[in-house]
Amino acid sequence: xxxxxxxxxxxxxxxxxxxxxxxxxxxxxxxxxxxxxxxxxxxxxxxxxxxxxxxxxxxxxxxxxxxxxxxxxxxxxxxxxxxxxxxxxxxxxxxxxxxxxxxxxxxxxxxxxxxxxxxxxxxxxxxxxxxxxxxxxxxxxxxxxxxxxxxxxxxxxxxxxxxxxxxxxxxxxxxxxxxxxxxxxxxxxxxxxxxxxxxxxxxxxxxxxxxxxxxxxxxxxxxxxxxxxxxxxxxxxxxxxxxxxxxxxxxxxxxxxxxxxxxxxxxxxxxxxxxxxxxxxxxxxxxxxxxxxxxxxxxxxxxxxxx
Amino acid sequence: xxxxxxxxxxxxxxxxxxxxxxxxxxxxxxxxxxxxxxxxxxxxxxxxxxxxxxxxxxxxxxxxxxxxxxxxxxxxxxxxxxxxxxxxxxxxxxxxxxxxxxxxxxxxxxxxxxxxxxxxxxxxxxxxxxxxxxxxxxxxxxxxxxxxxxxxxxxxxxxxxxxxxxxxxxxxxxxxxxxxxxxxxxxxxxxxxxxxxxxxxxxxxxxxxxxxxxxxxxxxxxxxxxxxxxxxxxxxxxxxxxxxxxxxxxxxxxxxxxxxxxxxxxxxxxxxxxxxxxxxxxxxxxxxxxxxxxxxxxxxxxxxxxxxxxxxxxxxxxxxxxxxxxxxxxxxxxxxxxxxxxxxxxxxxxxxxxxxxxxxxxxxxxxxxxxxxxxxxxxxxxxxxxxxxxxxxxxxxxxxxxxxxxxxxxxxxxxxxxxxxxxxxxxxxxxxxxxxxxxxxxxxxxxxxxxxxxxxxxxxxxxxxxxxxxxxxxxxxxxxxxxxxxxxxxxxxxxxxxxxxxxxxxxxxxxxxxxxxxxxxxxxxxxxxxxxxxxxxxxxxxxxxxxxxxxxx
Ligand SMILES: Cc1cc2nc3c(=O)[nH]c(=O)nc-3n(C[C@H](O)[C@H](O)[C@H](O)COP(=O)(O)OP(=O)(O)OC[C@H]3O[C@@H](n4cnc5c(N)ncnc54)[C@H](O)[C@@H]3O)c2cc1C
Ligand code: SF4
Numbered sequence: 001x002x003x004x005x006x007x008x009x010x011x012x013x014x015x016x017x018x019x020x021x022x023x024x025x026x027x028x029x030x031x032x033x034x035x036x037x038x039x040x041x042x043x044x045x046x047x048x049x050x051x052x053x054x055x056x057x058x059x060x061x062x063x064x065x066x067x068x069x070x071x072x073x074x075x076x077x078x079x080x081x082x083x084x085x086x087x088x089x090x091x092x093x094x095x096x097x098x099x100x101x102x103x104x105x106x107x108x109x110x111x112x113x114x115x116x117x118x119x120x121x122x123x124x125x126x127x128x129x130x131x132x133x134x135x136x137x138x139x140x141x142x143x144x145x146x147x148x149x150x151x152x153x154x155x156x157x158x159x160x161x162x163x164x165x166x167x168x169x170x171x172x173x174x175x176x177x178x179x180x181x182x183x184x185x186x187x188x189x190x191x192x193x194x195x196x197x198x199x200x201x202x203x204x205x206x207x208x209x210x211x212x213x214x215x216x217x218x219x220x221x222x223x224x225x226x227x228x229x230x231x232x233x234x235x236x237x238x239x240x241x242x243x244x245x246x247x248x249x250x251x252x253x254x255x256x257x258x259x260x261x262x263x264x265x266x267x268x269x270x271x272x273x274x275x276x277x278x279x280x281x282x283x284x285x286x287x288x289x290x291x292x293x294x295x296x297x298x299x300x301x302x303x304x305x306x307x
Numbered sequence: 308x309x310x311x312x313x314x315x316x317x318x319x320x321x322x323x324x325x326x327x328x329x330x331x332x333x334x335x336x337x338x339x340x341x342x343x344x345x346x347x348x349x350x351x352x353x354x355x356x357x358x359x360x361x362x363x364x365x366x367x368x369x370x371x372x373x374x375x376x377x378x379x380x381x382x383x384x385x386x387x388x389x390x391x392x393x394x395x396x397x398x399x400x401x402x403x404x405x406x407x408x409x410x411x412x413x414x415x416x417x418x419x420x421x422x423x424x425x426x427x428x429x430x431x432x433x434x435x436x437x438x439x440x441x442x443x444x445x446x447x448x449x450x451x452x453x454x455x456x457x458x459x460x461x462x463x464x465x466x467x468x469x470x471x472x473x474x475x476x477x478x479x480x481x482x483x484x485x486x487x488x489x490x491x492x493x494x495x496x497x498x499x500x501x502x503x504x505x506x507x508x509x510x511x512x513x514x515x516x517x518x519x520x521x522x523x524x525x526x527x528x529x530x531x532x533x534x535x536x537x538x539x540x541x542x543x544x545x546x547x548x549x550x551x552x553x554x555x556x557x558x559x560x561x562x563x564x565x566x567x568x569x570x571x572x573x574x575x576x577x578x579x580x581x582x583x584x585x586x587x588x589x590x591x592x593x594x595x596x597x598x599x600x601x602x603x604x605x606x607x608x609x610x611x612x613x614x615x616x617x618x619x620x621x622x623x624x625x626x627x628x629x630x631x632x633x634x635x636x637x638x639x640x641x642x643x644x645x646x647x648x649x650x651x652x653x654x655x656x657x658x659x660x661x662x663x664x665x666x667x668x669x670x671x672x673x674x675x676x677x678x679x680x681x682x683x684x685x686x687x688x689x690x691x692x693x694x695x696x697x698x699x700x701x702x703x704x705x706x707x708x709x710x711x712x713x714x715x716x717x718x719x720x721x722x723x724x725x726x727x728x729x730x731x732x733x734x735x736x737x738x739x740x741x742x743x744x745x746x747x748x749x750x751x752x753x754x755x756x757x758x759x760x761x762x763x764x765x766x767x768x769x770x771x772x773x774x775x776x777x778x779x780x781x782x783x784x785x786x787x788x789x790x791x792x793x794x795x796x797x798x799x800x801x802x803x804x805x806x807x808x809x810x811x812x813x814x815x816x817x818x819x820x821x822x823x824x825x826x827x828x829x830x831x832x833x834x835x836x837x838x839x840x841x842x843x844x845x846x847x848x849x850x851x852x853x854x855x856x857x858x859x860x
Contacts, residue, residue: 203464203465203466204313204465204466205313205315205341205343205440205442205445205465205468206313208442208445208465209435209439209440209442212431212440212442213435
């Protein structure tokens with residue numbers, strides 16, 4: 001038996017210093033800020049790669065977004081690993097909230113040749129920060145009668161598949177007053193949300209060697225796919241045999257239930273986060289300045305006494 | 308119990324020249340071979356001078372095993388070879404071309420990061436076809452035993468692995484050789500310590516200042532009184548766009564004299580003789596150090612135990628032929644022979660005989676005779692005797708001795724060029740310091756230049772190195788000054804009165820008074836191995852991929 005996995009990903013503004021650009025009011029300047037793969041999704045990809053290395057099978061990467069997201073998929077493929085790339089894309093899908101996205105993605109999954117054995121998502125996107133899309137997509141899978149049940153496990157930091165038993169054993173991070181590690185087992189297929197603390201484990205030499213093989217293949221394939229993405233390229237990413245772009249027609253989706261029209265979320269307004277004042281008033285008191293020290297004592301005593 | 312473990316026919320530990328040669332030879336003979344290397348990349352832990360020789364008499368050469376080696380992995384060929392005898396600012400230079408070219412098919416300067424990573428790529432390709440491959444970032448931390456017999460290796464990063472043969476090419480301070488009880492790390496006089504700086508220089512300037520055609524190079528050796536009486540010498544080799552400059556000293560001498568290795572290197576770097584090459588410009592790319600075994604005393608006559616075969620530095624197979632240092636070539640020969648021995652033993656259905664066969668091949672191919680020359684053993688007893696040394700020193704420094712030196716100028720140069728005589732050179736002050744000094748005083752000319760380069764201070768040298776600091780890998784067993792104080796000076800990244808190194812001297816108050824002790828911080832450690840010998844430590848290498856990472860080597 002082998003395990004086929006699917007990883008869900010999304011493009012987000014590159015929030016790193018030097019990349020991100022805000023206007024005077026503190027609004028993100030989308031046009032000036034490059035889009036990158038949501039950093040947390042890399043953990044999901046690593047979990048999928050671990051599965052491929054240790055258990056065999058394929059890794060597919062799926063995203064919903066504009067055609068330029070082909071680059072996001074390439075980044076995921078080149079930076080970690082992916083066999084097949086799927087982009088759900090057309091105008092009708094634009095401006096979707098997490099719900100409409102989840103609906104679209106679930107239908108995308110239904111259209112795969114076979115339902116994946118494991119679906120991975122990353123925890124939270126760097127722009128929305130909701131952490132909803134993964135679990136909502138899992139719920140939406142339930143709408144499709146032709147798909148099996150996918151139990152959901154979140155905050156997963158380690159994963160181990162027992163093929164003989166047909167189960168996935170995970171360690172999940174439960175953060176409360178103290179962080180705890182909980183062991184959760186589920187039947188396959190399953191839906192797993194990888195925690196940013198996720199660590200792949202390769203304790204066998206042959207696993208590490210296979211990992212090295214895949215990394216080498218990945219570089220070669222990414223270079224090939226990169227040719228389709230190059231600015232002056234005549235070719236379209238969709239010409240690449242491992243790249244699939246599906247629109248709402250293909251997915252048989254009603255435009256009323258996807259994109260902006262299908263999104264129940266209404267953004268009433270956005271408050272910029274106030275900037276921290278750049279200058280603070282400070283008085284410097286030397287160790288020999290008794291008066292100064294006395295003044296500080298007076299000031300602080302109020303807090304120290306709790307009144 | 309070992310049945311569940313992953314199994315390979317051969318496991319090679321270490322991807323230096325010895326491991327690379329063994330793995331390539333095994334792969335070529337169809338043996339399923341796994342190579343484990345602790346560095347993030349092969350070469351990232353390794354340091355050599357380094358001139359790699361291909362000897363005409365050797366059973367294996369590196370380019371014989373890896374075609375394209377000289378084009379892809381080396382710096383410049385070394386066509387000329389000089390030794391400078393130094394006394395103060397007086398220098399007498401001998402041309403050692405004869406001994407350098409003796410039995411030499413070719414000789415190139417190398418930088419180990421580039422060389423070893425080039426080799427590793429090819430080793431991986433070739434071993435991958437056998438079902439194995441090369442993994443870096445994995446540290447083997449011991450031998451796997453079943454009912455007392457060696458059956459494989461244990462690793463920090465992987466589950467235990469069984470193998471029909473384990474080839475330990477894990478270099479000087481081989482943890483596997485120690486684990487098997489084949490090498491102890493007790494005697495400082497069995498080791499040298501090498502310290503090295505890689506110095507930037509434009510290729511055009513190298514051609515110009517060393518008066519060599521592009522794509523050709525030169526070696527300069529230094530001995531005499533520039534190292535405070537510590538037994539050893541200095542070297543300078545030309546690379547494509549840099550120079551490798553360093554020192555190699557007998558560890559016992561370095562320890563006894565309480566010398567600071569970085570200061571001895573600086574004595575060389577700032578000698579007026581080097582001004583012709585630096586001309587006031589000095590930019591150090593990297594400071595590095597490592598122990599070097601002395602095969603005359605350390606080469607194990609029977610370097611195997613059960614399924615374990617030791618090759619290269621791990622077996623002490625590093626030949627110091629006077630000023631010429633040959634370790635890499637012998638590691639290649641031994642690696643090839645060990646691999647060959649296993650393949651043959653396996654095909655005869657008796658893999659357990661690999662060790663004995665390997666030992667025989669080392670003898671038959673003359674490798675052992677080169678590494679442990681009988682004539683050294685015979686002369687050592689007399690010539691290294693204190694009384695003899697003192698007498699020789701007296702004669703040399705006397706009017707008679709000096710007259711002799713003057714009279715035999717030409718003969719001396721020939722003597723230096725005799726591989727036969729170099730094989731017997733006793734490890735005494737006389738050979739390393741007094742003869743070169745007297746030669747320079749009697750025959751040398753003063754150097755007129757001033758060399759005002761300022762080598763970086765120790766904390767800058769440490770600061771320029773890359774570290775991925777993990778758990779402390781060396782533990783002080785006895786922190787008393789008597790047991791471990793030598794490390795404060797002998798450690799190449801520590802020094803008296805220097806707060807930033809690994810070893811520090813401390814004074815603690817006891818109820819009776821005060822006590823001198825040493826403390827250890829392994830963060831700036833360059834993993835040279837010195838303190839494993841001169842201090843009382845529990846010494847291990849850091850985990851895979853952790854610790855110092857050399858860019859040049
Ligand atoms: C300053 C200096 C100058 C020198 N000059 C010369 C010269 O000019 N010419 C010459 O021929 N020789 C020279 N040598 C000696 C030469 O470098 C060695 O003899 C040679 O590198 C030995 O090769 P090897 O394959 O046995 O070991 P190494 O090259 O040391 O390789 C050992 C490998 O094993 C790895 N390893 C170690 N422990 C473990 C573990 N537990 N698990 C996994 N991997 C491990 C190491 O990371 C390393 O890659 C010099 C040495 C020094 C220090
Ligand atoms: S601490 Fe020991 S091994 Fe590390 S650099 Fe110093 S002497 Fe060498």
